[in-house]
Amino acid sequence: MRYGVGVDLGGTSVKMGLFTSSGELLESWSIKTDRSDNGKNILRDIAKSVSVKLAMKGIDKKQVDGLGIGIPGAVRRGVVDKCVNIGWGYVDIVKELEPLCGIKVYAENDANTAALGEFKVGTGADYNGIIFLTLGTGVGGGIISDGRIIQGFSGYGGEVGHMIVNYDETERCNCGACGCLEQYTSSTGIRRLALKRLKESDEESTLREYGDDLTTKDIFHEAEENGDKIAGEAIDYAMKMLGRACGNMCHVVNPEAVIMGGGVTNAGDFLLEKAKKEFDKNVKYIAGDTKICLASLGEKAGIYGAFYLTKM
Amino acid sequence: MRYGVGVDLGGTSVKMGLFTSSGELLESWSIKTDRSDNGKNILRDIAKSVSVKLAMKGIDKKQVDGLGIGIPGAVRRGVVDKCVNIGWGYVDIVKELEPLCGIKVYAENDANTAALGEFKVGTGADYNGIIFLTLGTGVGGGIISDGRIIQGFSGYGGEVGHMIVNYDETERCNCGACGCLEQYTSSTGIRRLALKRLKESDEESTLREYGDDLTTKDIFHEAEENGDKIAGEAIDYAMKMLGRACGNMCHVVNPEAVIMGGGVTNAGDFLLEKAKKEFDKNVKYIAGDTKICLASLGEKAGIYGAFYLTKM
Numbered sequence: 001m002r003y004g005v006g007v008d009l010g011g012t013s014v015k016m017g018l019f020t021s022s023g024e025l026l027e028s029w030s031i032k033t034d035r036s037d038n039g040k041n042i043l044r045d046i047a048k049s050v051s052v053k054l055a056m057k058g059i060d061k062k063q064v065d066g067l068g069i070g071i072p073g074a075v076r077r078g079v080v081d082k083c084v085n086i087g088w089g090y091v092d093i094v095k096e097l098e099p100l101c102g103i104k105v106y107a108e109n110d111a112n113t114a115a116l117g118e119f120k121v122g123t124g125a126d127y128n129g130i131i132f133l134t135l136g137t138g139v140g141g142g143i144i145s146d147g148r149i150i151q152g153f154s155g156y157g158g159e160v161g162h163m164i165v166n167y168d169e170t171e172r173c174n175c176g177a178c179g180c181l182e183q184y185t186s187s188t189g190i191r192r193l194a195l196k197r198l199k200e201s202d203e204e205s206t207l208r209e210y211g212d213d214l215t216t217k218d219i220f221h222e223a224e225e226n227g228d229k230i231a232g233e234a235i236d237y238a239m240k241m242l243g244r245a246c247g248n249m250c251h252v253v254n255p256e257a258v259i260m261g262g263g264v265t266n267a268g269d270f271l272l273e274k275a276k277k278e279f280d281k282n283v284k285y286i287a288g289d290t291k292i293c294l295a296s297l298g299e300k301a302g303i304y305g306a307f308y309l310t311k312m
Numbered sequence: 313m314r315y316g317v318g319v320d321l322g323g324t325s326v327k328m329g330l331f332t333s334s335g336e337l338l339e340s341w342s343i344k345t346d347r348s349d350n351g352k353n354i355l356r357d358i359a360k361s362v363s364v365k366l367a368m369k370g371i372d373k374k375q376v377d378g379l380g381i382g383i384p385g386a387v388r389r390g391v392v393d394k395c396v397n398i399g400w401g402y403v404d405i406v407k408e409l410e411p412l413c414g415i416k417v418y419a420e421n422d423a424n425t426a427a428l429g430e431f432k433v434g435t436g437a438d439y440n441g442i443i444f445l446t447l448g449t450g451v452g453g454g455i456i457s458d459g460r461i462i463q464g465f466s467g468y469g470g471e472v473g474h475m476i477v478n479y480d481e482t483e484r485c486n487c488g489a490c491g492c493l494e495q496y497t498s499s500t501g502i503r504r505l506a507l508k509r510l511k512e513s514d515e516e517s518t519l520r521e522y523g524d525d526l527t528t529k530d531i532f533h534e535a536e537e538n539g540d541k542i543a544g545e546a547i548d549y550a551m552k553m554l555g556r557a558c559g560n561m562c563h564v565v566n567p568e569a570v571i572m573g574g575g576v577t578n579a580g581d582f583l584l585e586k587a588k589k590e591f592d593k594n595v596k597y598i599a600g601d602t603k604i605c606l607a608s609l610g611e612k613a614g615i616y617g618a619f620y621l622t623k624m
Contacts, residue, residue: 074599081599128465143564145462145469152566153440154600157457162597163563164556167479176596244476251475252455252564254464284488285474287386287393288466 003059004310005050005103007069008110008302009033011085014046017303018053021065023121023311028303029053038087047100066104068309069093070113070302074155078107081155106309110302112149112158114295115142116312117305118259122297127256131249132295133160135242135264139182139189145253148312161186165244184241187216187264194219194234205230220267239271243278250283250290261295269294315371316622317362317415319381320422320614321345323397326358329615330365333377335433335623340615341365350399359412378416380621381405382425382614386467390419393467418621422614424461424470427454428624429617430571434609439568443561444607445472447554447576451494451501457565460624473498477556496553499528499576506531506546517542532579551583555590562595562602573607581606 002021007014010033017028031049034041046069054061071093073083078094093107108116115124115132124130124144133141139161143150150157161182162175169179171192183189191214194207206222207214207230223231246258265271276292283290297304314333319326322345329340343361346353358381366373383405385395390406405419420428427436427444436442436456445453451473455462462469473494474487481491483504495501503526506519518534519526519542535543558570577583588604595602609616 145457145464146460148458148460150457150462150565152457153568154566154598156563156566156598156600158564159566159597160563162595163560164594167556173596177594179594180597244479248475248560249564251468251472252470252561253462254466254468254471256465282476282489282491283474284485285471285492286466286468288468 001063003064004307005064005067006303006306006309007046007050007067008113008306009042009046009069009071009086010110010302011035011072014042014049015299015303016046016049016053017300017307018057019307023307025300025304027053027057028300033086035087038089039083042086043093043097043100047097050101050103061102064103066106066310067097067101068106068108068113068306069097070108070110070306072110074159075107075109075112076151076153076155078105080107104310106312108149108151108306108309109142109155109158111140112142112151113305113309114261114301115144115158115305116149116308117297117301117303118261118295119144120308121304122301123259123293123295124257127291129253129255131158131160131246131253131255131258133258133260134262135185135187135260136262137187139186143253143255145255150253160245160249163245163248165241181241181245184238185245185264190216190219190234190238190264193237194231197230197234201230203230207231216264224267235271236274239274240278243275244282246275246279246292247282250279250286254286255290256288257291257293259293259295261298261301265294313375315376316619317376317379318615318618318621319358319362319379320425320618321354321358321381321383321398322422323347323384326354326361327611327615328358328361328365329612329619330369331619335616335619337612337616339365339369340612345398347399350401351395354398355405355409355412359409362413362415373414376415378418378622379409379413380418380420380425380618381409382420382422382618384422386471387419387421387424388463388465388467390417392419416622418624420461420463420618420621421454421467421470423452424454424463425617425621426573426613427456427470427617428461428620429609429613429615430573430607431456432620433616434613435571435605435607436569439603441565441567443470443472443558443565443567443570445570445572446574447497447499447572448574449499451498455565455567457567462565472557472561475557475560477553493553493557496550497557497576502528502531502546502550502576505549506543509542509546513542515542519543528576547583548586551586552590555587556594558587558591558604559594562591562598566598567602568600569603569605571605571607573610573613577606
């Protein structure tokens with residue numbers, strides 16, 4: 001029997017999965033991400049945890065074909081330049097992790113890795129090429145075209161959160177530009193839109209009761225349960241911006257499907273209809289119906305994709 | 313000695329090149345594109361012309377590794393669905409052309425093919441991944457990422473002419489959407505912008521003397537030679553829209569360079585500075601300096617790229 005390991009390195013925890021070489025997930029577990037000392041213990045902790053797990057299962061490392069790892073930063077040829085979430089500067093992941101764990105290592109950006117997971121075993125398995133978007137605190141993404149990850153020359157392939165979708169925006173995104181997708185379609189973006197509307201209007205809104213504690217979840221709740229107009233408008237606008245971005249992305253790489261994951265999408269697929277409406281308005285030239293749909297692997301997309309990195 | 317053939321099929325002529333297998337162009341020639349009867353003679357004409365050329369050179373077809381051909385339509389797996397310029401509907405190019413010419417055939421979209429040419433032997437040879445744009449009557453493009461053409465699921469990869477760059481546009485593009493790159497940055501787009509400005513203002517302009525015969529070339533001429541304000545504004549606006557599109561494209565596929573070819577770029581590289589200014593305003597997140605530069609192969613990009621299709 002042969003095996004593979006998938007690792008999804010995040011800012012708070014490291015999720016790991018042990019797979020058979022045919023892709024069956026045998027066991028998943030996680031450890032805390034130790035961000036102390038600029039995260040210098042992280043790779044050692046991962047190697048140790050994997051080694052312990054394999055020993056417990058009675059699996060010799062020689063039976064393990066590879067370990068894939070998704071990293072929250074731009075990765076190019078196994079190297080990350082900077083990884084703010086976990087305190088890393090330049091780290092040659094492959095070179096450092098391979099001797100620690102004694103298994104061949106494959107490293108990729110985490111959103112690209114999750115995209116690969118969705119492409120291989122999630123919603124994307126039905127499609128020829130996909131763009132995967134994560135709508136969370138920020139907006140990230142990954143692209144699989146003809147079965148391969150588009151990494152880009154500096155590892156920023158699929159990092160579509162900073163595409164400009166609104167050239168009239170006057171507020172700056174964290175990146176320094178104005179009108180980035182992330183300013184609207186992330187959870188912080190939707191909250192920003194709602195707060196702005198609350199400030200600019202005197203309209204009655206159940207959102208006002210939340211004060212500064214208002215969360216994006218509250219906004220979705222008030223829109224759906226209480227039909228709050230300002231909440232609804234913020235969501236509509238966010239999805240309109242998402243539709244714009246999807247349209248332009250599809251003109252660039254012409255995927256068969258755009259697949260959405262991340263916390264914001266927990267609100268449900270009514271979101272996608274709103275985005276698709278704007279998408280259809282903007283995409284007239286490309287032949288073939290591009291699907292816009294929800295991801296299906298949830299938080300496990302990362303470990304599945306990481307496992308499949310070892311098969312590329 | 314071994315050889316390869318590159319064919320660039322256009323609406324008025326078919327350009328062809330005979331190459332050594334190492335990519336040296338031995339001879340280039342062209343024939344007229346016979347669009348009569350929905351272009352049914354085109355493939356036969358190409359096969360005949362290639363056969364005659366090889367015979368004249370004393371080259372046996374067994375010495376020819378392959379024939380690559382660029383097609384003015386979306387190509388997927390050697391098949392084109394529709395090719396308006398030359399009257400084709402569905403054509404399985406590989407299946408039809410191979411028996412006619414007795415050489416292995418590789419077919420691709422023409423802009424993707426030209427992109428490959430620029431990537432292999434033109435400006436792109438210095439870069440890891442490129443987006444190639446043709447600014448002509450329309451705007452087309454091709455993307456090479458990690459050495460491979462991004463074809464897309466229905467063959468529309470790199471067809472960036474219909475990305476939306478202006479959400480305030482009220483005039484429709486030929487495609488049916490409003491605000492497409494092609495509405496501004498093509499030669500027809502620049503002319504449209506100038507005519508619109510002339511109509512909307514009473515400002516003195518040397519462009520008015522041209523009347524309906526005004527061409528994009530005239531607009532460039534009057535802007536550069538006579539400092540005509542309206543001509544200059546039309547060009548500036550077109551390049552601003554180009555910069556916007558380049559920014560969004562780079563957030564999707566993160567190429568090392570965006571390379572511009574086509575008739576509009578004959579005006580010179582002062583155009584690129586204008587586009588780069590808007591690009592820099594919009595692209596803050598991607599690390600590494602993305603180059604924006606001119607193509608270098610001119611009309612030969614197509615046959616070079618077509619030859620390299622046989623090497624993919």
